[in-house]
Amino acid sequence: MRARLWIVLGAALALANGALAQDFPTKPIRLVVPFPPGGPNDIIARVVAKPVSEAIHQPVIVDNRSGAGGVVGTDVVAKAAPDGYTLGLSSAGALAISVSLQKMPYDPLKDLAPITLVVTVPEILVVHPGVPARNLAELVALAKGQPGKLNFASAGNGSMTQLAGEMLKFTANVDIVHVPYRGAAPAVTDLLAGQVQMMFADIPVLLPHVQSGALRAIAIGSKGRAPAVPDVPTTTEAGFAPVEANNWYGLVAPAGTPAPIIAKLHREFTAAMRLREVSDQLGPQGATLVGNSPAEFADFIRNETAKWAKIVQISGAKAD
Numbered sequence: 001m002r003a004r005l006w007i008v009l010g011a012a013l014a015l016a017n018g019a020l021a022q023d024f025p026t027k028p029i030r031l032v033v034p035f036p037p038g039g040p041n042d043i044i045a046r047v048v049a050k051p052v053s054e055a056i057h058q059p060v061i062v063d064n065r066s067g068a069g070g071v072v073g074t075d076v077v078a079k080a081a082p083d084g085y086t087l088g089l090s091s092a093g094a095l096a097i098s099v100s101l102q103k104m105p106y107d108p109l110k111d112l113a114p115i116t117l118v119v120t121v122p123e124i125l126v127v128h129p130g131v132p133a134r135n136l137a138e139l140v141a142l143a144k145g146q147p148g149k150l151n152f153a154s155a156g157n158g159s160m161t162q163l164a165g166e167m168l169k170f171t172a173n174v175d176i177v178h179v180p181y182r183g184a185a186p187a188v189t190d191l192l193a194g195q196v197q198m199m200f201a202d203i204p205v206l207l208p209h210v211q212s213g214a215l216r217a218i219a220i221g222s223k224g225r226a227p228a229v230p231d232v233p234t235t236t237e238a239g240f241a242p243v244e245a246n247n248w249y250g251l252v253a254p255a256g257t258p259a260p261i262i263a264k265l266h267r268e269f270t271a272a273m274r275l276r277e278v279s280d281q282l283g284p285q286g287a288t289l290v291g292n293s294p295a296e297f298a299d300f301i302r303n304e305t306a307k308w309a310k311i312v313q314i315s316g317a318k319a320d
Contacts, residue, residue: 024084024261028059032088034073036066040204040285044119044249045089047281051272069159069319070094071104074252078106082113082256084265089118092160092248096304100312101158101319108305114297115251115266118273119287122222123164123200123245124207124229126215131197136219136238139198143174151177153187153196158319161187163308164200164221164245166315168235171242180320191215202247203228203286221245228286248290248304250297262294 031049035041042064049060065073070093077088095108106112125136131150133139143150154162157180169176179196181187184205191199192214199206203226209215210229217232221244225234235243251269253262270291272278279289292300311317 024264025056025058027085028061029056029084030063030086031060032063032065032073032077032086034065034067034070034076034088034090034094037064040121040202040247040287041070041089041091041249043204043285044282044287047278048089048118048269048272051275051278052268055268055271068102069098069156071098071102074108074112075105077252077254078111080254082254082258084253084257084261086254087115087265088112088252089249090252091250092246092304092308093158095250095252095301097158097160097163097308097312098319099305100309101317108301109298111255112252113255113257113262114294114301115253115262116270116273116294117248117250117290117292117297117300118269119282119289120222120246120248121202121204121285121287122220122226123160123247124203124210124220124226124232124286125164125168125198125200125218125235126191126206126210127198127218128191128194128196129214129216130194131216133218134216135233136235136240139218140172140174140240143172143176147175148177150174150198151179151196153179153181153191153199155184155187155201156180156182156320158312158317160245160247161200162317163311163315164243165198166317167243167245167311168200168240170314171240182320200245207286219243226286228284250301266294 033042033045045062053060065076070091074090074094080086133142152165190196210217219235220226273289273291
């Protein structure tokens with residue numbers, strides 16, 4: 001009798017969840033971007049949100065909640081009602097790096113429901129034109145010949161831009177000095193002025209300056225070359241395979257969001273990501289669209305968390 005009751009209740013719940021997903025959404029969806037307007041995270045969110053809005057016949061409203069390297073905005077998502085109406089397009093920092101650097105207000109693997117990895121964006125290493133190095137081997141040789149003389153800028157302590165530089169530092173066994181800034185913009189300003197000599201950053205941040213010749217591209221921190229800068233070799237090609245740094249942005253919901261709603265959101269967003277208009281806008285910026293499953297994205301976050309935890313430990317990096 002009890003077994004039959006549980007079967008009936010289970011069937012009723014399945015029907016209710018199915019109806020919930022079928023009706024969803026009935027109102028606007030808030031897409032939290034944990035960085036200010038105009039940056040790569042914001043641009044990606046707005047490009048992908050537009051066709052999703054058209055497909056679901058509801059607005060997908062981008063809500064910029066910046067602070068603490070993406071942690072503030074991602075925490076908004078973690079603490080939101082698990083109904084599918086608050087989502088986040090968060091980054092490697094807030095989902096996989098910050099947990100090794102500071103006390104977190106949320107657990108990325110317990111308080112958030114992964115939906116899909118949206119894009120990966122390789123870090124590109126550039127130098128000021130005054131640096132007499134045209135490839136990574138020459139840059140490493142220069143650093144070895146002048147210990148402590150070359151500086152590398154970052155967007156802040158504990159940022160991926162710092163950790164990528166730290167990977168180069170211990171992989172190549174060179175003494176280069178970290179100079180943290182409060183964001184990528186002031187770091188790039190000083191790099192252009194020659195106040196610092198080199199920097200890793202997302203391709204979209206540095207691409208205009210590489211194209212204008214104001215900065216010299218040395219290497220791409222990914223396994224494959226980037227279509228946005230096809231002539232720039234990878235760190236693997238240059239003989240420094242461990243120096244692999246890809247920023248990434250993924251879609252998450254609050255933990256406890258019903259599985260049928262997660263499935264529908266996954267379906268709508270990945271369909272948008274396959275559109276030519278989306279790839280045409282994001283591809284030239286150095287972004288590679290992914291669109292994996294929720295389970296694959298969860299595994300990806302776990303692997304990235306373990307990877308960056310090792311880098312933080314080896315480098316002694318601290319958050320601002």
